[in-house]
Amino acid sequence: MSLLLVGTMAFDALESPFGKVDRIIGGSATYAAWAASSFTKPIHLISIVGGDFPQEEKAELEARNVTFEGVEVVPGGKCFFWSGRYHLDMNTRDTLVTELNVLADFNPKVPASYQGADYVMLGNLAPAIQISVLNQLHKRPKLVIMDTMNYWIDTAMDDLKKVFGMIDLLMVNDSEARQLTGEHSLVKAAKAIQKMGPKYVIIKKGEHGALLFYENKIFAAPAMPLEDVFDPTGAGDTFAGGFIGYLARINDVSFESMKAAIIMGSALASYCVEKFGPIRMKEINAADIGARVNEFINLANFEIRN
């Protein structure tokens, strides 16, 4: 089924205990597109880039059935730029530089060819932009998921509450869930978020995996225990893209399918962190993904006998 992805396409400069890169392709839509295109096609991107966005990056994604009609190009402009440094624990990081560049004037337009998408992912962006995209859709999609971050919780809570009323699933990390609700217990936080609108809530816990909440049901997915996390940039967007890409492929939004989709997203994210930027995502194929999914089955599987 066709999938619509809204998010940033950017350049990142990254430093981790394992090394540094000065300028590598990044952005939530980029990571999500690489991940989702492992499972489904076409993938319709909505984003904005400067004239500096590399043609070969575009060509690589187009070869994976990612369409760029909804990606506005500002010829004299520059892509969004983010620079960050990860601490030794790889769970915390400092933002060194944020340059909005073309993103400052992003006013997304949904092309006619994108109408009718059944699956929509709103990557981390100003909630006003997320709302604008949803308002332009003629048909209510089968599933709308969104990601957000502490910055929008701090600065745009009113808009966030509006978009929460328009989506099916919110994906946040544990600290964002706590900040959003004032609840320390993640069970209580998820319930509070469900009251704000989203029927489904995924709380990402980094190296501790993720929790999916729906009605009174909970699914706990482990993360793959890794010796080294080389670069966590994009892991959350890769997870989200893999999650919704898999659901679009099997075209089912039941709780059971979402459990499997979380494992798929986790498998892709566990590859993403093995190298800087999306490098590893460009190397893996279906067999690699299948092998990692089998590792997840072995990791989580148990049988009780009496």
Added chain:
Amino acid sequence: MSLLLVGTMAFDALESPFGKVDRIIGGSATYAAWAASSFTKPIHLISIVGGDFPQEEKAELEARNVTFEGVEVVPGGKCFFWSGRYHLDMNTRDTLVTELNVLADFNPKVPASYQGADYVMLGNLAPAIQISVLNQLHKRPKLVIMDTMNYWIDTAMDDLKKVFGMIDLLMVNDSEARQLTGEHSLVKAAKAIQKMGPKYVIIKKGEHGALLFYENKIFAAPAMPLEDVFDPTGAGDTFAGGFIGYLARINDVSFESMKAAIIMGSALASYCVEKFGPIRMKEINAADIGARVNEFINLANFEIRN
């Protein structure tokens, strides 16, 4: 199969955001015995108590086939006493008072009737005491597991290394695993611990569940997501007691059985934290445990379709 448990039998004073108790029964052997006696018998205790240890607590455990021949009673002495206050996040706590009392002169003696135990759990105690118990056993048990804590890592590392060479499985929490090895990655920490002796390593992560390591295999067990953790005291000892009690019942120490045993231990621990001290452990029955285990199966179970 018979199970030998070594640990403390104590009084605790506890404060949590949910209330306080001034004097409640506690200690690693007490919690482990309540948990293990849900699955197997007899359970042979090795500990030391003062004349203040309540007869009714002893009688309740004896009714569950827990034997006290190895529990030294110092008539004029007082039980080990610990007082602690939990923070709002329930993951961190301050120790307010530690009175060793009779524990200061604990020199365990293994009664002849305890010889031949196939399953041995060394609860958190001075490693010299753990070594002394193992040296008194005439037959190598089928499985020896142990727990320890940061205090012994700080003060008795040489003895710890000795006992690591004598056991099969070490159970520590994540911060202790990192402290013990200097490795931040839990995968690297587990490998480093395996090089110190124990073939099996369980790393407990509190609300994030537990990891079991054996050779190159890893099992990730979730914790039950709870709205409230009323009192975490004894959860680790309950987990350990449930783990080894279940293995003693099915009399199998394969990796697959250990996975199931972790779920059993987790199910009991999730009950333990619902009330102060071991109160909840005294209320639950086999049906309650079965119901919670089913919740764990639903929590962790997923199926992939393509």
